[in-house]
Amino acid sequence: MTRHIPKAEIHCHIEGAAPTALVRSQAQKYGVDMDHLIDGDRYVWKDFTSFLSAYDAAAALFRTEEDYALLAQSYLTSIAEEGAIYSEVFISPDHARRAGLDPQAYVDGLGEGMRRARASHGIEGRLIITCVRHFDADAAIDVARFAASRPHPLVTGFGMGGDERMGSHADFARAFDIARDAGLGITTHAGEVAGPDSVRDALQHVRPTRLGHGVRAIEDPSLVEHLAEEGIVLEICPGSNVSLSLFAGFEDHPFPALREAGIRVTLNSDDPPFFATSLGREYALAQNAFGLSDDDLVATTRTALEAAFVDEETRAALLAKL
Ligand SMILES: Nc1ncnc2[nH]cnc12
Ligand SMILES: [Zn+2]
Numbered sequence: 001m002t003r004h005i006p007k008a009e010i011h012c013h014i015e016g017a018a019p020t021a022l023v024r025s026q027a028q029k030y031g032v033d034m035d036h037l038i039d040g041d042r043y044v045w046k047d048f049t050s051f052l053s054a055y056d057a058a059a060a061l062f063r064t065e066e067d068y069a070l071l072a073q074s075y076l077t078s079i080a081e082e083g084a085i086y087s088e089v090f091i092s093p094d095h096a097r098r099a100g101l102d103p104q105a106y107v108d109g110l111g112e113g114m115r116r117a118r119a120s121h122g123i124e125g126r127l128i129i130t131c132v133r134h135f136d137a138d139a140a141i142d143v144a145r146f147a148a149s150r151p152h153p154l155v156t157g158f159g160m161g162g163d164e165r166m167g168s169h170a171d172f173a174r175a176f177d178i179a180r181d182a183g184l185g186i187t188t189h190a191g192e193v194a195g196p197d198s199v200r201d202a203l204q205h206v207r208p209t210r211l212g213h214g215v216r217a218i219e220d221p222s223l224v225e226h227l228a229e230e231g232i233v234l235e236i237c238p239g240s241n242v243s244l245s246l247f248a249g250f251e252d253h254p255f256p257a258l259r260e261a262g263i264r265v266t267l268n269s270d271d272p273p274f275f276a277t278s279l280g281r282e283y284a285l286a287q288n289a290f291g292l293s294d295d296d297l298v299a300t301t302r303t304a305l306e307a308a309f310v311d312e313e314t315r316a317a318l319l320a321k322l
Pocket of ligand 2: 011013161189212270
């Protein structure tokens, strides 16, 4: 049991956090048939490509500001009940636009959901605007400009998700420059479904302080050393990685080896209902499968808070809770 451990999450996609029951009710509301996508309480997918398609289909069912307010409120409330004190969620204006929702209304809805969760459960939240690698690089520049305009006080970071097997971070360097110049924190997905070269590509072209996943850096000892030396924080999502068959099981997962190599590691759920997980389950797994003690788990939360894209006053207040 890790309910008593204060937790912080810095890698969760809000559209990927929608429980199947909520998506079913959204589908009913908008008259969309989702039977091919949901079986009982699980999403139907078989590999990374079909996972991304299922994710896009679920996202298409959130269409109004209030839909997103409810989604953010219910997600933050659920992890607060598992002991979370801080939540950064990845958000995607491209997905909102595709669902017919104006990006400003999207961000306002998400911000309102975070405000409600903070009021009821005390959980602090921030929004990381992401572009999508398998959409196109010009769209990414528009998304970066939107993020750089600081559309909401809770928007504090910029990142990229999507299909890492496509293109290079070089194609998105301009978008990341726009976001960095506006003072936003920078993270990006790399070293998940592609290997060490992809991590090096990300470091070279977008200079992130954090990496989404990064776990396949383990295939290159010199890269592991570099990540440790530079203090790059890995947003590790073990349940997601095993579910997507990056590793055969938790006993093969590199979390312990990366941690022992001196890399700053954190625990996250990525897209929890897609991978039958939750932030609480990730902490419990780290205890049971990786042998982390209560103190080790709290240290992981501390790393997440140190790496969080948040103002220093809020960071100090959060760290004081540990
Ligand atoms: N695990 C993941 N990798 C890349 N992009 C994503 N978008 C949502 N989940 C993702
Ligand atoms: Zn992710």
